Amino acid sequence: MGLELTTTRLEDAAKWAKQSTLDRASNWGRKFSLFTYPFVTACCGMEFMSVAGPKYDIARFGAEFPRFSPRQSDLLMIVGTITEKQGPALKRVFDQMTEPKWVIAFGVCASTGGFYQNYHAMPGADQVIPVDVYIPGCPPRPEQVLDALIMLMDRIQSGRGHSQLRTKRDQLIAEAGPGEG
């Protein structure tokens, strides 16, 4: 594969990545069977309940099944404020999930820290792990969450999730052989 990898940026992996039919098929399967690990910490959890509850019903999108073991889940929903004390736990949960995995930052606290800018609130979960979709709102409305889920599905289908890209990049580097990169 005559690629010259001059950089290891994730965006380039996306550029080089060509989806095979198999990729497309497996990504189609992945996007409709998301197993969620709800990392619920705070107020957003109430809205997460509503999303999972009868009226908004996340089951319509194939993501209703919360798995409380990170090893069995592929979507990490960070629901609520992440604090410095929580950071190691979050990172550990993320590390325990198997590839491919995706992350949604649910609410403004998980995205940027929101109006908690202080010594203990982390300014966004992306300080410690990569995030695929950010949902604004304090807390977001359930409709926003469903919208974010659909956005994530698009991303999964096109193979542009963080972990998909990272896998692709590693693959490309391996194919390019030693001495490159």
Next chain:
Amino acid sequence: MSAKVLDALKAAHGAAIDSVETQHGDAIAWVVRDRLLAVATWLKSDPAMAFDAPVFATCIDRLDWKPIDVPPGPPVYPASAGWTEDRPRFEVVYQLRSTRHRHRLRLKCAVPEHDARVPSLSSLWPAFNWQERETFDMYGISFDGHPDQRRIYLYDEFVGYPLRKDYPKEKRQPLVRRDDLPINPIKVPGGHR
């Protein structure tokens, strides 16, 4: 009702009480630090007081206390006498309630910065166990005789006491190294003093 409690307290423990005041109907008694445990024991056991229920314990850091727009006339705050520039920096506050008499009382203890200790009341009211740990965690007040004085909200690696007025609000002490982040020089707010 609050006046009755304060009068009884003064009558029984005159020497241990620095001063008493009432603010917005809340009874407040300033207790000499060394006598706090004795006064509290009496408050709990005396049938006329019967402060059986603890409400909260906390601390006030008066580091930059400069009340403004104070109405003219004698100072409304603090009403207790003897307050000058070299006043103690901290005030430890205990709020008590009596289920029988329904009265409430706030005990205050002046605590200087260089000797930030008070006797623990957790042996009298178990609820103060965690409340005092919280006060220790946030203000660095040490409670003599506390069975388990550890940080409660923050982690052991945390340096300093965040609710002190001189702790910068946004001074974070991360537990997870942020390697993947774009390089931001981590600055210590306030710089070199």
Next chain:
Amino acid sequence: MAAPSTPTGPGDASNRSLKQLVLGRRDVQDLSDTEQELPSELMTINMGPSHPAMHGTVRIVLTVDGERIVASDVQPGYLHRCFEKESEYATYTQVFPYTDRLNYVSPMINNCGWAMVAEKLMGLTGKLPRRAEYIRVIVSEMSRMTDHLTCVGASAMELGAFTPFLYLLKCREWLYELLEKVSGARLTHSYVRIGGVGKDLTPNFDAELTLCLDQIVKVMVECESMLNHNKIFRDRMAGVGAMSKDDAIATGCVGPIARAAGVDYDVRKDYPYSVYPELEFDVPVGTTGDCYDRYLVRIEELKQCIRILRQCLKQIPDGPVMVDDPRVALPAKAATYNTIESMIRHFKHIMDGIKVPAGEAYAFVEGGNGELGFYVVADGTGRPYKAYVRSPSFVHLSTASQLIHGHLIADVVPIFGMINMIGGECDK
């Protein structure tokens, strides 16, 4: 407090309607089925900080002998968002959103508590328009309902009963929609203001709430029939995590937990505030202080909430919803844009904050979990010098170690469910 407290017997005089419902209880000691086995080593197990059965985030380091808990270290703080530090940097009005996120299951009550402490410092207590007081009670009681609905529903779900969870969540959704119509936000309302409330109720709020309550009553009948005599539910709840009356008082417990243990203490009755003296309601009190009694107390409080709400809808007068005091009330928008006087006043209120005279005060309300208080030291500026929240969850969680002592690991789940530890409130 090393040993678990034995449940007190039934027959307490204050027991109104619950004594028939405490049947089928087993004594704590009977639970032992591993007593006669070979001696085993103690094991340390870590629960949390991200655990499905923990409401919010708390970490428990359990030392177990087989399945039995012999020691535990409960570690809160994973959601410490520095309410007090943030409040010192926010104006009194800007603190309302932070209070929303303390007990995020019943934000309106927190709003009221914060407003009341500022009003106490400003000498406005009792001078609010009556309509504002009634609106505050209405939204508070609705919030209390969402709190109890969530607590009961989630606890039931954690014990395997998924249907009541969905039913009760449906009720909560109705209440959220009503509160959204009133305040503009589903969950974090920031609706109450110092000196009144943000805006008036919607025009047909009366009919909508009545309809909503009627439906909730029906759903509650369904849920109670599913839970009250459900064998699994009762076996998991009754006799679990019991607390004596004396312990409840000494450990500072309040609200449903203390009332389940027989402590007849409700801020709305004992230190009446707002228009509660004009409303008729009962305070349910349990006898044994175990999880099942806590469940029953919450269910009964839900019914009392409905009773209060129906009275409020009948009694609420017309009139303004904000006190007529330029120190706290914002001018009308039209005047703000067209006259310099109102513009200045608006500017000063928003940018400098409402000036609260120097002093200190402690004001408290009956929150979803009990006495929720705010202790504020003001220095005359528009921002609190110190703001402390007396959070019932924190006090209740401090008893958890003692409540789960001697129980099985599985019992941790109902005990924590019924303590109803709310992370935002507990960790501040």
Next chain:
Amino acid sequence: MTDVVKPPIEAPKPAPVPAPPSDSVNLTIDGMPVTVKKGTNVLEAARTLGIDISAFCYHPGLQVVAQCRQCLVSVEKNPKLQPSCQQTCGEGMVVHTTDPQSTLARKQQLEFTLLNHPIDCPICDKAGECTLQRLYFEHDNADSRVDVTKVHKAKVVDLGPTIVLDQERCILCSRCIRACDEVAGDHQLEFAHRGDHQILTTAPGAQLDNPYSLNTVDVCPVGALTAKDFRFTMRAWELEATPSVCNGCATGCNIEIHHKHDRAWRLVPRHNPDVNKYWMCDEGRLTYHELREHRLAGALVDGLPAGWDRAIRAAADHLSPILAASRQAVGVVLSAEASNEDNFALGKLAKAWGVGSVYVAARPDVPGRADGRLRVADVNPNRRGVQLIAEALALGARPIAELSADVRCLVMLGAELPGVAPARLAELGIIAITSHERGAAAGARIALPAAAWAEVAGTVTNAGGLVQRMHAAFAPPGQALPGWEAVVRLAQATAAGAAGKLSYTHAREVFKDMTQTVAAWSALVWAREARPLALRFAGSRG
């Protein structure tokens, strides 16, 4: 102020003699007795009691004109209301400020003032620190009663190089006119027209261009006069204030640094009756721009970036052989622009090394600058301090222009070596401890980044010998450290550190050592650190 280090070292003022009884008068204000010095006006007397009488035109540093009529009070046995700023306290006088008559008069006066005031608060630079806003909010707070069209005037009048005037916002208090007259001694502003068409203006064709013009912005109670330098840059209430001392010249005006987001946004004068009263010059106000220009953020070795450790090692490697060969070959340059602490630490190091020659670098005097007011010819903030330190340490310091031909290596504080020929500079191996990368420091062999004056705690000595305290307002850029700390690191890397004499960890320790060495400063104490005060917390002090 607590952070002015007292007493002054030269010509100490005689201790204040207790005022004889005849020098004070007793009066009663709102039922409260008060004793004040003879000649005090009622408004100031009331302020000592905590009674805030509203006023626009009164300024304690300016002449009293009593033209805004906002401070009217009732004085018993006086049929008419009296302006309290002009009313001198008399023995036995009984003053009322809360009686219905005077309260109403003040309220109505405020209503008149607001009559034509534009609804500009959201776009006004003064909003948040505006006296009109404060007085309305605290003393009136009533709704508008008028429904007439406001008189319109010019919104953007360019008064000169520094100031823009909004005539609509002007409330005609004349403070700015008096500030020009009394502070700058230059009558450049005047009122024109009559009634509600009256405006503030300069003479036709003339400009407001005196060197103290920006003081008019400070005294303006509303947002009529705004500084071109500051307008539309930052919200006043979001700034934080840290007390410090102006480093623009040898006067040492007391200032507040108003800062946010780790940079200064403006400097404003801070009241000090012994130095600058309420004022400072325009040039001094604009010195904060230098804090962001040509800054050295990291250590450089031969012009290339290096970490602190590498740079210090390189400096030690460079110095040690030269020092070992000949003490005469190394020169140390103290700087009249650096603080006492930095100079003292470097002076001590020079002693420890035993170098042959010590010099003082200072910016040359600007002869036309001195005006007998605040501006002086010497534009170095600390020339006097360096002299005293050099004398106390017996360094035999000479001006840098007398640089000896033997010197092959210079260890210098600051960036400039005025009076040294460029050719000579090129052959010197310079080790510079500097906040800015310019002048001689730009060609230094090793440049160590130092914090600038607004970023560190320290003291400077003004021309009168007054030692004044500066506080750190914000963090220095990049890896910059306080100058004395750089000196300590340098000392520890060379043999001098072994003596243990230079092991300071805080400016306080340098100061303490310095006061023990410099006899004239033996009575000085290190003032407590001042924490930045957010202007918003100042609330309504406007």
